[in-house]
Amino acid sequence: MSIELVSATKCFDGWQKRFQHSSEILSCKMRFAIFLPPQPEGVMQRLPVLYWLSGLTCNEENFIHKAGAQRMAAELGIVIVAVDTSPRGEGVADDPEYDLGQGAGFYLNATQQPWLQHYQMYDYVLWELPQIIEHHFPVNARRGLAGHSMGGHGALVLGLRNADRYQSISAFSPICNPMACPWGEKAFSAYLGTNKASWREYDASALLQRTDKVLPILISQGEEDAFLEPQLRLQALQAAATIKGHPLIMERHAGYDHSYHFIATFIEQHLRFHADYLLKH
Amino acid sequence: MSIELVSATKCFDGWQKRFQHSSEILSCKMRFAIFLPPQPEGVMQRLPVLYWLSGLTCNEENFIHKAGAQRMAAELGIVIVAVDTSPRGEGVADDPEYDLGQGAGFYLNATQQPWLQHYQMYDYVLWELPQIIEHHFPVNARRGLAGHSMGGHGALVLGLRNADRYQSISAFSPICNPMACPWGEKAFSAYLGTNKASWREYDASALLQRTDKVLPILISQGEEDAFLEPQLRLQALQAAATIKGHPLIMERHAGYDHSYHFIATFIEQHLRFHADYLLKH
Numbered sequence: 001m002s003i004e005l006v007s008a009t010k011c012f013d014g015w016q017k018r019f020q021h022s023s024e025i026l027s028c029k030m031r032f033a034i035f036l037p038p039q040p041e042g043v044m045q046r047l048p049v050l051y052w053l054s055g056l057t058c059n060e061e062n063f064i065h066k067a068g069a070q071r072m073a074a075e076l077g078i079v080i081v082a083v084d085t086s087p088r089g090e091g092v093a094d095d096p097e098y099d100l101g102q103g104a105g106f107y108l109n110a111t112q113q114p115w116l117q118h119y120q121m122y123d124y125v126l127w128e129l130p131q132i133i134e135h136h137f138p139v140n141a142r143r144g145l146a147g148h149s150m151g152g153h154g155a156l157v158l159g160l161r162n163a164d165r166y167q168s169i170s171a172f173s174p175i176c177n178p179m180a181c182p183w184g185e186k187a188f189s190a191y192l193g194t195n196k197a198s199w200r201e202y203d204a205s206a207l208l209q210r211t212d213k214v215l216p217i218l219i220s221q222g223e224e225d226a227f228l229e230p231q232l233r234l235q236a237l238q239a240a241a242t243i244k245g246h247p248l249i250m251e252r253h254a255g256y257d258h259s260y261h262f263i264a265t266f267i268e269q270h271l272r273f274h275a276d277y278l279l280k281h
Numbered sequence: 282m283s284i285e286l287v288s289a290t291k292c293f294d295g296w297q298k299r300f301q302h303s304s305e306i307l308s309c310k311m312r313f314a315i316f317l318p319p320q321p322e323g324v325m326q327r328l329p330v331l332y333w334l335s336g337l338t339c340n341e342e343n344f345i346h347k348a349g350a351q352r353m354a355a356e357l358g359i360v361i362v363a364v365d366t367s368p369r370g371e372g373v374a375d376d377p378e379y380d381l382g383q384g385a386g387f388y389l390n391a392t393q394q395p396w397l398q399h400y401q402m403y404d405y406v407l408w409e410l411p412q413i414i415e416h417h418f419p420v421n422a423r424r425g426l427a428g429h430s431m432g433g434h435g436a437l438v439l440g441l442r443n444a445d446r447y448q449s450i451s452a453f454s455p456i457c458n459p460m461a462c463p464w465g466e467k468a469f470s471a472y473l474g475t476n477k478a479s480w481r482e483y484d485a486s487a488l489l490q491r492t493d494k495v496l497p498i499l500i501s502q503g504e505e506d507a508f509l510e511p512q513l514r515l516q517a518l519q520a521a522a523t524i525k526g527h528p529l530i531m532e533r534h535a536g537y538d539h540s541y542h543f544i545a546t547f548i549e550q551h552l553r554f555h556a557d558y559l560l561k562h
Contacts, residue, residue, distance in 0.1 A: 009538055009540050009543075010503075010505070010536040010537045010538065010546075011542035011543075011545065011546055012545075012546050013546075065346065065347050065541065066346050066347065068349035068352070068545065070542070070545070070546075071546075222291075224291070255291040256291045257290055257291065259290050260346065261291070261292035261297055261351070262290075262292075264292065264293075264351070264352070265291075265292055265293050265294070265351075265352075
């Protein structure tokens with residue numbers, strides 16, 4: 001469970017750090033970024049943690065440089081952990097395309113070769129990483145999930161399947177119904193094989209239809225997002241929420257696209273949303 | 282004076298755009314980024330412009346992705362133009378090192394070969410770019426200058442030499458005395474030759490010593506900045522200000538380094554500083 005400091009930069013009176021560690025579950029070295037808000041002098045408060053899951057091609061760095069989240073995280077007192085999007089390294093299976101292999105782990109546990117050995121991102125984010133964070137940093141056990149695109153899919157799936165482990169979920173431009181979109185079909189076929197019953201465990205729309213206890217969910221979507229159709233399929237998640245009578249805040253924003261400029265614009269709203277659940281004990 | 286749209290992304294209810302144009306002064310194609318704050322419905326107000334000058338190795342994109350400036354620019358109603366750091370292109374002289382040639386124009390007018398033809402960034406930022414901005418966008422003639430590192434040097438030099446063209450100057454971690462630091466000595470020798478009299482025209486500390494009309498200046502500096510000594514030499518600028526009795530706000534911040542996380546932390550303060558001068562008519 002040891003971790004090694006990669007970089008530390010002061011930011012909004014707190015610290016933006018990056019660490020490297022050997023992941024048992026993923027059988028490779030992994031990096032994560034963590035923003036630690038300023039603490040009152042002489043006191044070390046245990047703060048809640050928001051886990052940020054990034055989209056295709058990203059690593060643990062994109063969010064910390066582009067989202068502008070540290071300002072509000074510092075003000076609210078929320079730790080943010082930005083996760084890498086897949087196992088990494090020379091010995092880790094990969095694919096020449098951007099939407100499979102390294103940078104595209106889809107936050108699931110692969111059952112097929114050649115992915116089986118390393119691609120266990122679901123268990124890594126759910127179990128191993130929180131254990132490390134809660135061992136090494138002044139945090140409590142209140143956890144939120146947020147993500148973008150493939151990471152929005154990850155946040156929804158992890159939160160819908162583990163309502164006892166998390167307090168709140170939010171997503172920007174999430175892949176809501178990967179069983180029925182090109183990105184998801186390609187990734188699930190490769191990682192999970194052809195048995196579509198296993199796909200339903202990683203499809204937020206399918207999960208929402210069969211889940212009774214649902215965490216608070218906030219989704220933000222840009223209407224000029226080039227991936228909205230056919231990749232994201234928000235209407236499938238909305239339909240599932242309506243059928244089951246689950247509350248779901250889904251906000252569509254005219255003119256916004258799939259980029260980090262969209263995330264930067266609404267990250268304050270997302271952090272305040274999580275604060276409502278993470279900071280209430 | 283025609284310009285060509287490269288990209289347009291909605292951001293904080295305004296627009297972050299990038300354009301390409303043929304620069305007469307630089308004899309090459311150049312790109313700039315411009316953030317246009319939201320305008321009240323049915324009204325097109327002419328807004329002031331803050332010119333942002335980036336540091337070594339940057340282009341017009343670093344600031345717009347990493348500084349988080351759009352939130353406050355949208356709120357205050359200030360247009361921000363982010364400039365590239367040198368002429369660009371295959372036919373433009375270059376150097377294998379990061380601190381000379383493309384990405385390292387030092388905001389001066391070169392007088393030496395092989396730089397003479399293209400490296401005229403001083404005139405480009407001072408004359409050509411504002412003319413283009415004021416022709417194509419709803420802006421007024423109130424202008425501020427801000428920059429980081431080499432761009433902080435550029436902001437100080439342009440503002441100190443042209444108090445009639447600008448309202449305010451701010452800089453993060455600026456190169457304050459390039460005549461007496463390794464980065465400056467290398468660049469000035471190459472671009473300006475061995476006659477050091479010409480160097481004084483591009484040295485903020487030398488300029489401040491001989492200038493009577495000085496614009497308001499705000500400087501922010503991180504105390505853990507690895508470049509503080511020997512590259513930045515803030516003490517030379519401070520000494521010149523003291524000798525001449527010029528007001529100079531120079532804030533040193535414990536723990537902060539040279540990175541964009543430092544800029545992001547204090548950009549709101551800088552924008553509010555400029556707003557005091559740009560928005561008062």
